[in-house]
Amino acid sequence: MENISLFKIFDERNQLWEDFRKRNLTQEFELISISKFTSNRRVFTNGKRVFKVNYVGSNKNEYKKSKLINEYEILIRLNDKINFNPLYKTVEPGWEVLEMKLLKGETLFSLMQHNILNKISLFVLVKSLWMLSKRGICHGDLSLENIILTESKEICFFDYEDSSHTGIINALFCNLFAISPNKVHDFCLMTILNAYFSEESGFSRKLFRVVYWIYTKARNLVNRILIVKRINIKINNISTIGMDNDSPSYEKIAKLTKAWEIASDSDANSPGESIAYYAIDFNNQKFFGERPWELRWLAIKGKIKVENKKFLEMGCNMGLLSIFLKNEGAISCTAVDHDKKILESAKLISEAFQVQDITFLDIDFDVDPGWELKIDGHDIVSCLSVINWVKDKERLLNFLGKHNELLFEGHDSYEMEVVRLKKIGFKNFQILMKSERGRELIWATK
Numbered sequence: 066m067e068n069i070s071l072f073k074i075f076d077e078r079n080q081l082w083e084d085f086r087k088r089n090l091t092q093e094f095e096l097i098s099i100s101k102f103t104s105n106r107r108v109f110t111n112g113k114r115v116f117k118v119n120y121v122g123s124n125k126n127e128y129k130k131s132k133l134i135n136e137y138e139i140l141i142r143l144n145d146k147i148n149f150n151p152l153y154k155t156v157e158p159g160w161e162v163l164e165m166k167l168l169k170g171e172t173l174f175s176l177m178q179h180n181i182l183n184k185i186s187l188f189v190l191v192k193s194l195w196m197l198s199k200r201g202i203c204h205g206d207l208s209l210e211n212i213i214l215t216e217s218k219e220i221c222f223f224d225y226e227d228s229s230h231t232g233i234i235n236a237l238f239c240n241l242f243a244i245s246p247n248k249v250h251d252f253c254l255m256t257i258l259n260a261y262f263s264e265e266s267g268f269s270r271k272l273f274r275v276v277y278w279i280y281t282k283a284r285n286l287v288n289r290i291l292i293v294k295r296i297n298i299k300i301n302n303i304s305t306i307g308m309d310n311d312s313p314s315y316e317k318i319a320k321l322t323k324a325w326e327i328a329s330d331s332d333a334n335s336p337g338e339s340i341a342y343y344a345i346d347f348n349n350q351k352f353f354g355e356r357p358w359e360l361r362w363l364a365i366k367g368k369i370k371v372e373n374k375k376f377l378e379m380g381c382n383m384g385l386l387s388i389f390l391k392n393e394g395a396i397s398c399t400a401v402d403h404d405k406k407i408l409e410s411a412k413l414i415s416e417a418f419q420v421q422d423i424t425f426l427d428i429d430f431d432v433d434p435g436w437e438l439k440i441d442g443h444d445i446v447s448c449l450s451v452i453n454w455v456k457d458k459e460r461l462l463n464f465l466g467k468h469n470e471l472l473f474e475g476h477d478s479y480e481m482e483v484v485r486l487k488k489i490g491f492k493n494f495q496i497l498m499k500s501e502r503g504r505e506l507i508w509a510t511k
């Protein structure tokens with residue numbers, strides 16, 4: 066790997082996708098998702114059909130173990146239960162497409178966020194997982210974004226890229242407990258219940274915490290015994306894939322590896338889960354997380370003008386927005402979070418990207434008495450998925466209202482967020498994207 070800029074990898078890849086899109090998809094198709102595992106798999110929809118596109122380039126091995134063929138085979142197996150009406154084709158050399166029906170409904174993520182996921186739906190979920198397991202299907206990525214409650218109150222799973230067809234017992238262990246002899250899984254029924262009970266209060270929450278603690282220890286132990294070989298392979302990959310130990314590229318990747326380890330360990334992400342907030346992909350090197358950074362970035366890049374402006378990122382987590390906007394020409398960026406570990410991770414990432422002039426500040430908006438004065442005087446402010454976590458929301462909103470340009474993502478509906486932002490003086494609103502979590506990314510100006 067030569068020492069090229071990490072930004073350049075992003076730009077070249079996105080140009081490749083833009084060209085493919087122009088050649089093969091009509092205007093009405095919008096990008097709705099990028100895989101957390103690789104930026105080479107993206108999902109587009111025209112509101113009726115879903116087009117999952119995989120770029121395999123000239124790598125013939127990729128075809129052999131193609132995730133899309135895998136998913137296609139699983140969808141065919143499920144055909145009598147849910148008719149996805151799947152079609153698999155290679156549209157151009159190097160580009161394969163899995164086309165299927167778009168499922169309509171609300172994701173469990175969105176239901177949970179709006180506190181409308183109830184025990185009845187959880188019961189239906191368990192029943193549906195039993196049905197899936199009975200067919201010997203291990204889903205492999207049961208995150209809340211991959212499960213839908215349809216209008217007819219049925220639970221449906223999608224995104225079967227990492228699924229496998231196996232025996233009932235294996236499938237049950239995989240779907241319920243993320244225990245599997247073949248793969249390391251992160252999401253299963255237990256992680257869904259953990260997210261659900263974290264939102265509850267009182268005894269049930271405390272009881273589940275204990276259950277979940279015992280479960281994670283047991284799962285890690287069993288998985289470690291089962292997958293000892295795989296872990297060794299993973300460690301070797303990090304230190305050797307196409308890299309020379311003395312090259313700056315190696316240094317960058319080593320910094321990112323460290324940063325992702327710290328982020329996975331921090332409490333600034335899903336409570337109790339050992340996973341970083343953002344996933345990022347540099348072709349040969351992939352860093353896993355809850356959400357793909359590139360999807361977020363593509364919605365923002367070029368839409369807001371940062372040249373010669375001072376940018377403030379509130380609740381910055383891994384600081385990626387500040388890093389990318391600094392590269393787009395912001396005079397300075399200030400990135401603020403109350404989690405020391407995540408700030409350490411953000412600093413390492415900015416070093417890997419070789420971006421200077423970012424000030425990282427450790428501030429808690431609920432505890433620090435005069436935090437407003439410490440971060441006064443910026444032109445553009447961002448507050449993405451932060452307000453929900455802060456107790457004194459009025460104070461935070463009043464501070465946001467001092468700025469002329471705001472990038473905002475809340476947890477409520479677009480209409481409710483607009484009412485909120487109008488109260489603090491914003492007049493013009495533009496939706497930059499609806500995220501894979503069903504939230505609008507809003508660009509607000511005065």
Ligand SMILES: C[S@@+](CC[C@H](N)C(=O)[O-])C[C@H]1O[C@@H](n2cnc3c(N)ncnc32)[C@H](O)[C@@H]1O
Pocket residue numbers: 332333334342379380381382383401402403404407428429430431448449450451454455456
């Ligand atoms: C869900 S993450 C969002 C990350 C980032 N803004 C994004 O969406 O790309 C929320 C972040 O806000 C930070 N945060 C939560 N409460 C905070 C507080 N009271 N003061 C400062 N930061 C806080 C968390 O540590 C976490 O990094």
